[in-house]
Amino acid sequence: MQWQPISRRSFLKIAAVTAVGVSATFYGHRFMSAPRNALHVTPYGNFLVLEESHAHTLHAFAEAVLPRGGKYPTPQQAQVLQRLDEELYFISQPIAKDVKLVLHVLEWMPVMYAKFGRFSRLSLEQRLNFLNGTKNTRSKTVRAVINNCRMLCFNMYYGHESSWSAIGYDGPFAKHLPEQLSEQRQLYAALTTPQQEQSQ
Amino acid sequence: MNNIFEARDITQDQTLTTQVCVIGTGCGGATVAKKLTDHGLDVIMLDQGGYYPAQRMDQRELNMAGKISAERNFASSHDGGNLLLYGNNVGGASVHYWADSYRTPVEKLEQWAQEYHITGHSMADLLPAFEELEANLHIHAATDPYFNRMNQLLRKGSETLGWRGHRVPQARKNCVKSGHCMQGCLYDAKQSQMVTHIPQALAQGARLYANAQAQQLVMEGDKVKCLSVAMIDAATNRPNGIKLTINADAYVLAAGGFSSAYFLMQQGLKKQLPQLGKHFSMNPSVMVHGIYDEEIILWRNIPAAWGIDHFWQRQYRNGQYQEGGYLLMPNQIQPAMFAATLPLYGVEHQQVMEQLPNIGGTISWIDDVEDELGEIRIKRDGSREVYYPYGPTTKAVLKDSIKKQAELQFAVGAKQLIIAGHQGITLNSMDDLTRLENLTVSAGGLMLASPHPGGGCRMGLNATDSVVNSDHQVHGFHNLYVADSSVFPTSSALDPSLTIMAFSHIAAKCVAANI
Incomplete structure (x- = not known):
């Protein structure tokens, strides 16, 4: 049996090109060349890695897959996008680029399935139906893209304290132990907070 | 100092x-x-x-992953299907x-x-x-007070099914059972x-x-x-x-x-x-989550007090793989990582998460098949690639380990099982094991994690x-x-x-x- 030693990045790139042709190449170039400390002001917050297009896709995904209503925080309240952006800022650049490519492929993936719209422009119900419809896909790319988006989204959401009471998790064993923010967390907060807010 | x-x-x-x-x-x-x-x-x-000594720890999953885990647990194998967990x-x-020794x-x-x-x-x-x-390192066999409910069930299951098990040797001293082994031990109890x-x-x-x-x-x-x-x-x-x-x-x-x-x-x-x-090699591990009528609280006490070594060695008949090639243990993951392994969305996902205190689970540690090992490579851009092929015997071992996890958990009262991965395969009884025929191993079909390279x-x-x-x-x-x-x-x-x-x-x- 021959296994295909194709790298994760390679097949994501191939998928991106297949999905959206010239558009993906154009956006892919933008992802690769974005300066590291540029602040992207988006409707969901100020980000260092995620651009507005990624933020729309990720927010649409989070809305579709996460619990809603009642005792559950919204993706914004649980800071899903903000925390993912922070994580991406500090990990190796090849991995951060992979994640951005994954979001880009997800955005255009419905087109591959003959849906007439990008992921972030589908209705909530259409997004859920689309995701559930991919569960038994034979495509490695589709599986890898959705699997990774799901893992990242849930990990950020349930890593936030606001989601814990809804699921019966009593938090850290050491009660009342304050967060010990690393140097990296402190830096990220400083870099994404507008100067006037910092001075107040 | x-x-x-x-x-x-x-x-x-x-x-x-x-x-x-x-x-x-x-x-x-x-x-x-x-x-x-x-x-x-x-x-x-x-x-x-x-x-990061104990005074810099805070038992929060994401914070601690940022401090002590390589690539904040974002690293994966070449096809994005296997989480690579290691320290940095x-x-x-x-x-x-987990302190297993x-x-x-x-x-x-x-x-x-x-x-x-x-x-x-x-x-x-x-x-x-x-x-x-x-x-x-004060290594000793886990004692009864360190068996959380899932460990108790695993021991009961192995005894019921006649599967050989053992108390897992632990490198601990004065453990307070916090369940935060994977976030670093705030109490310096883990050795x-x-x-x-x-x-x-x-x-x-x-x-x-x-x-x-x-x-x-x-x-x-x-x-x-x-x-x-x-x-x-x-x-x-x-x-x-x-x-x-x-x-x-x-x-x-x-x-x-x-x-x-x-x-x-x-x-x-x-x-x-x-x-x-x-x-x-990397001891790929596969997880099966179980929903129980009773409270399990998987996130407290030590992760693995009881291990099942009955299937440790692969069994062949006429050169054909039959069963085994793994160690079975209880699982222990905190809620963020647990949720990340769930293959469900929206309301279905919410219904499962709301039962979190009643969710248990098991994990199998696969002994890598010698002629199907992987390779560490260096890519053109200088970054590392971890290539792991999942050959035919490895796939068979993984599936067999899921069957055994299912048999064990149903034997001790699980109502429903969820296989970690993309496909959303759930099992309501042993009859549902036929669903495994559709299970895809690579690229996230099955969610795998590997902390033992x-x-x-x-x-x-x-x-x-x-x-x-x-x-x-x-x-x-x-x-x-x-x-x-x-x-x-x-x-x-x-x-x-x-x-x-x-x-x-x-x-x-x-x-x-x-x-």
Whole structure:
């Protein structure tokens, strides 16, 4: 049996090109060349890695897959996008680029399935139906893209304290132990907070 | 202690001289350093990760992953389907491991001696090391108070089904049952390298440099002349421009199973050492979550007090794989990582998460199939790729381990099982096992995690079959050694930490004899 030693990045790139042709190449170039400390002001917050297009896709995904209503925080309240952006800022650049490519492929993936719209422009119900419809896909790319988006989204959401009471998790064993923010967390907060807010 | 240096302490380029420079401070590096200081040698320990003792811990999943886990747990295999979990901090993976502490199975040691010509690492050779380590790290079989409900169920299930099990040996002292082993032990109860070999080496004069990334070995003939090290700014996680140059008589590479072969490849040694990166194993693990009528609280007490070794060895009939090839254990993950493994969306997902206190689960640790091992590669852009093929026998073993997990959990009262992965396969009874026929293993079809890397710098006879000799010496180099799981010829099958430490006793002896 021959296994295909194709790298994760390679097949994501191939998928991106297949999905959206010239558009993906154009956006892919933008992802690769974005300066590291540029602040992207988006409707969901100020980000260092995620651009507005990624933020729309990720927010649409989070809305579709996460619990809603009642005792559950919204993706914004649980800071899903903000925390993912922070994580991406500090990990190796090849991995951060992979994640951005994954979001880009997800955005255009419905087109591959003959849906007439990008992921972030589908209705909530259409997004859920689309995701559930991919569960038994034979495509490695589709599986890898959705699997990774799901893992990242849930990990950020349930890593936030606001989601814990809804699921019966009593938090850290050491009660009342304050967060010990690393140097990296402190830096990220400083870099994404507008100067006037910092001075107040 | 005044012999611990972080990036903030180093304000200009420095040249340091020592007898032995150890790269990496996990189970391999810290143990080697401690043993070398026992021999009276001067040692410098380097770790590219940060120094996070208990007072810098906070038991939050994401915060702690950012401090002690490599790539904040975002690293994956070549197809994005397997999470690679390892340390990037002083103490390495021992800071986030489960504290399971097994002696290497005799069968493995015999196989490595007979098939891969390894000498000096038999059970008789390693026994003094095991005994010393077990005393030093307070290793003992888990006792009843440390069985959470899932461990109790696993034991009951193994007894009901007649499957052989055992109390898992634990490296702990005064454990308070917090359940935060994977976030680092706030109580210094887990006997990680941070509370054992590292302070012991420091007390005997070793120096520790955290945020210090080994970059280039400068070679002269068959000797490493010096090592260039970049200091990593703790805030930006990038080199800050300050360099250390280390002049040592010997260099011990102990960067861990995911990193040591990659480091040697970065030195341009692949042509000279063609086996570099090959024969890579990682104990892929597959999880089956179970929903129970009773409360389980999977996130408290110790992760694995009971293990089932009944299926440890693969069984074949007429050359055809039948069953086995893994160890079964209870699972323990905190809610964020648990949710990340769930294949459900929206309302379905919400319904499961709301039952979190009643959710238990099991995990199987696969003993990698020898002729289906993976490879560490270096990509054109210089980054690392972990390639793992999931050959036909490996796939069969994975599926069999899911069947056994299902049988076990249904036997002890699970109402519904969920297989971690993309496909959303749920089982309501053993009759549903036919659904596994549609299970896809690669690229996220099945969610896999691998915290036990091995190989890539395989031990053996010469450069045509391996990377290091039985003295842990890199072929062709007089003063360069490897002391971590990357020297294993094949998977160690069980949690490798104690094997790594025992092997490092041997490595330290060889280094000291050659100084």
